[in-house]
Amino acid sequence: MNNFIYENSTKVYFGRGCVKEFLISLVKDYDTILLAYGMGSVKKNGIYDEILGILRKAGKNVAEFSQIMPNPTYEKVLEGAQLVKESGAQMILGIGGGSVMDCCKAVSLAARCEAAPWENFWERKGIITFEPVPVGVVVTTSGTGSECNGAAVITNEEKKVKTGYDYPACNPVFALMDPEYTFTVPKVQMVSGAFDSLSHLMETYFSRPDGQNVSDEIAEALMRSIIRNLGLALENPGDYTARSNLMWAASLSENRLVKLGKQCDFACHLMEHQLSAYTDCNHGQGMAVLHPVYYRHICKDGEEKFARFARNVWEIPGKGKTDRALAEAGIEALAQFIREAGLPTKLRELGVADKKQLKEIADSCHYSPGAYRRLETREIREIFMECF
The missing domain is CATH 3.40.50.1970 (Rossmann fold)
Known part of the structure; x- marks a missing residue:
């Protein structure tokens, strides 16, 4: 670390x-x-x-x-x-x-x-x-x-x-x-909040160092907890245990604990921040749209970590699969989770109607030094267009 x-x-x-x-x-x-x-x-x-x-x-x-x-x-x-x-x-x-x-x-x-x-x-x-x-x-x-x-x-x-x-x-x-x-929070707000917590954890997890470290192990446990407890809360909004676990997992994801010893990649957050600055879109929903597409772009740069994500968070069996295949399966599991939770998958669903504006937004995005690979402005534009 x-x-x-x-x-x-x-x-x-x-x-x-x-x-x-x-x-x-x-x-x-x-x-x-x-x-x-x-x-x-x-x-x-x-x-x-x-x-x-x-x-x-x-x-x-x-x-x-x-x-x-x-x-x-x-x-x-x-x-x-x-x-x-x-x-x-x-x-x-x-x-x-x-x-x-x-x-x-x-x-x-x-x-x-x-x-x-x-x-x-x-x-x-x-x-x-x-x-x-x-x-x-x-x-x-x-x-x-x-x-x-x-x-x-x-x-x-x-x-x-x-x-x-x-x-x-x-x-x-x-x-x-x-x-x-x-308990009285609307379903859409509960779901977007839970995904925001998950995104905080993922953006810390997918950064160096990738060797054995306590921070990544804590992050994996918290990600599994959010995924499981969001499902329980969707089935029963009055499930106190599920709600309490989501609440505490959110705090642990951003109380600096899981960031210890990590560089942290907040490229996706920085992209969404600029989307919000221009369009005032919902933050958690914006992250849900961007994450799978962004991860498909950088997957090959952190292949082993994405494969670990598939095994340890989504519990996808690795037998007979290459790291690349396993990594892609993990990203698809994330995308499926987003769909099943009822989160948007396209920027159009967030009210972004002007394709031309996406170029201006992409040009305003900042570099995240902890990322597996630095995205050039051209690639950020590509990600936004794929998300549109």
Whole structure:
């Protein structure tokens, strides 16, 4: 394994009733809290009322930051930062999934940053020399694993760039994770979230070093768990065990654990980020469209690893098969899983209607240094056209 330094400061409270049991004690040192959430689903399912009631009972001053969109924009981040300053909020409490959590972490940084936030922390990797506003999160949708890292993926609409970096200083102070909170999530959102978790694991797994290492073995176990438990959750959306396993697997996929000693290939993520920046498509669904096609392009460059993926994740027998045949069978098993889960397989299904725009999007994609092979712009265009 390569050398590494591991850090994760988020304290996780997991299980039924954890919000009611722990939230009051977790916010006791903060008088004013910025309560952040998305487009209103938390008000429909009762989670908002429950949390606001706890905060009011504890005598907290509450300012609200709502309407955080699925792909949070830099403009929305600046709006939140201004609200922190105006309200005097000492903590940001996010209720929701990855978009809300990412936005909250970005706001926590932008509210305390004296220089231009985008230019100093998203356009390039910056150095944080100040304390961001503390963030706590209540997870209602699993998938991104954003609750256990310091990453905030943000879209700059003016520049047509979607990007993010993982800053440990922006890790949530705490994450409250009650799997029952995910029961009301629409099926399409549950499935796309689970696939996002799977994609995080695959993009770490398919990178060097490929020799025996603990990170790959953990990743294989997590991938098998997501595949199995998504199937169970689709059969019975109220299966608490399946939902809890999906929720925790999402956190483990992005709490930096499986990345230890790995270079990490996020080429597919970077391609999807630019698709989202131009089209505002669903992230997990975009990844589902891109992954099989991308892997068919790079399969020969990591043939042995793709063959291992087929054996150890999809449990495809290797007897009588070459590594190439086994590798291709593993990619086809992934594609079949995507179809059976009801995820889209073409960009047209995501609302991408203009073929000509794909050239511009491809030209805007960035290089992922951990990939088995560097894709030239021409090949990225080919992948987009094959996905169309």
